[in-house]
Amino acid sequence: MSTAAALNGRAVGVKETMRGRLAGRRDACQRRRTEARAWYQARGIGELAALTARWLRGEMLWTPNGHVGGPDPETLPLVDVLADLNLAGILTETSQPGELAAFHGRPWRQRAYVTAFVADPALAQMLAAQAAAAGLVVRAYRPGRRVDENGERAAVDVTTWEGHGVMTGMGDRISPRAVRRTFPGCDRQAVREVTRAWQVTLIDPEWGRDTLLWPFLGLFINSRTAQTG
Structure with missing residues (x-):
């Protein structure tokens, strides 16, 4: 092959690569616009939860608060139970x-934990009561309340790093x-429903343990499905 032919072939390859990148960017922008529209069109906390379940399962790439490309790697083993929680109205x-x-x-x-918004007061109270009975630390706030059902208001340490102290509460x-x-960018009424929902946080009191919270949530969802199905 002549030098001219080689250079020409290389130029063609560069152009094809650039075209592919541009097409990929256009597709990503189009998908982002489509998904942003879906979040905006959600008309209540239930629809926001359904979209969150889709994102957890990889059916959407974007969330309003900036998460891109799906859950963090450490969350992947928890995707099924988290998605089921959202589909159950949590x-x-x-x-x-x-x-x-x-x-x-x-x-x-x-420490293993999950924080959620629950619009149904009966469901929120049932979740909190059963979680406490299972040995989990529970923070459950009624709408508008600054202290939880047990009079607590302080955060619980859930991440520490030696030499740096508490990283997350x-x-x-x-x-x-x-x-x-x-x-951001979501329907005002839908967001208002979230602000008026119960806030429930469940925390495993034992550092490093991953065998209490998630099995409990799986059993809770299955029990609720059996009751309502």
């Missing part, structure tokens, strides 16, 4: 598995402003 907000590890050579500890009340920041 809108999950954040979660993490239990873990004992090392980060930059120093011990890293996590969960279980304190989420303000309406923070809720609105979580769902």
